[in-house]
Amino acid sequence: MDLIPLILFTGALLFLMILGPMRKxxxxxxxxxxxxxxxxxxxxxxxxxxxxxxVEGSETCVIETMAGKMRFEVSAISHEMSLKLNSKPNKK
Known part of the structure; x- marks a missing residue:
């Protein structure tokens, strides 16, 4: 009888541990x-x-910097700055 809450808690914890990375x-x-x-x-x-x-077929992209052009895997991109640069600052 005392094992039911422990099993439910463990099940919920495992569910949340799997759900978080899947969402990310x-x-x-x-x-x-x-x-x-x-x-x-x-x-x-x-x-x-x-x-x-x-390049759609190979999952790569060419990124232009001030030093030149470089080819990267699309998965190597972490942040997109265009939205932050184009957004208006909040007035207080």
């Missing part, structure tokens, strides 16, 4: 699918640049 993975996949030419991005290694080409 789904959100990241959606973000990567919405990238387009002209977006300003930051890679996971910290490189800032602008997407000038996305």
């Amino acid at each position: 993975q789904k959100k990241e996949k959606n973000f990567l699918n919405q990238l387009k030419r002209g977006d300003r991005v930051i890679t996971k290694s910290g490189l800032h640049g602008k997407i000038i080409e996305i």
Whole structure:
């Protein structure tokens, strides 16, 4: 009788531990699918640049920086800066 709450708690904990990473993975996949030419991005290694080409078949993109053009895997992109740059600052 005392095991039922423990089993329910363990089941809920495992469910939440699986659900969190699944949500994050789904959100990241959606973000990567919405990238387009002209977006300003930051890679996971910290490189800032602008997407000038996305190669659909190979899941790579070409990012232009001030130093030149580089080819990256689309999964290497961590942030998209175009929305932050184009948004209006909040007035207090």
